[in-house]
Amino acid sequence: MTMLLIALGAAVGAPARYLTDRAIQSIQSERPTRFPWGTLTVNVLASLILGAVTGAGARLDPDLALLLGAGFSGALSTYSAFGYETLRLSRQGARWAALGNVGLSLGAGVGAAALGWWLAVSAG
Numbered sequence: 001m002t003m004l005l006i007a008l009g010a011a012v013g014a015p016a017r018y019l020t021d022r023a024i025q026s027i028q029s030e031r032p033t034r035f036p037w038g039t040l041t042v043n044v045l046a047s048l049i050l051g052a053v054t055g056a057g058a059r060l061d062p063d064l065a066l067l068l069g070a071g072f073s074g075a076l077s078t079y080s081a082f083g084y085e086t087l088r089l090s091r092q093g094a095r096w097a098a099l100g101n102v103g104l105s106l107g108a109g110v111g112a113a114a115l116g117w118w119l120a121v122s123a124g
Contacts, residue, residue: 005063009071017042017076035097036085039078040105046077047109051116059124 021038028037053060053069082105089098 001063002066005066006071006074009067009069009073010075011071013046013072013075016072017078020045020076034089034092034094036081036089036101039081039085040101040108043077043079043082043105044108044112046073048112048116049073049076051113051118052120053116054113055117055120056124057120 020042024038024041050069050073053065053073056065082101086098086101089095089101
């Protein structure tokens with residue numbers, strides 16, 4: 001059952017990642033930039049959700065925690081794209097953008113996880 005719940009969450013999270021990234025790219029087409037805003041967005045959102053799942057702790061049904069945490073959030077976030085896009089920026093000579101991507105991704109991700117945790121704990 002555990003694997004099925006994770007797979008179901010991932011089956012929704014992966015397309016959500018793709019569609020969110022495409023939506024951000026379509027907005028960016030009006031004002032092109034090399035910065036990977038789509039990847040940053042999905043990673044921060046996944047961090048927020050996972051922080052909330054963690055903060056809810058025992059109040060959350062374990063099956064729902066698997067579905068949302070490991071399944072949906074795990075598939076929504078993308079460390080490989082973050083790594084690739086940071087390397088791509090660096091190789092294109094946009095080293096400040098690459099460094100900014102690392103700092104912003106880590107800072108916003110940890111901040112979003114903390115906010116999600118705090119919101120869940122406060123709601124309990």
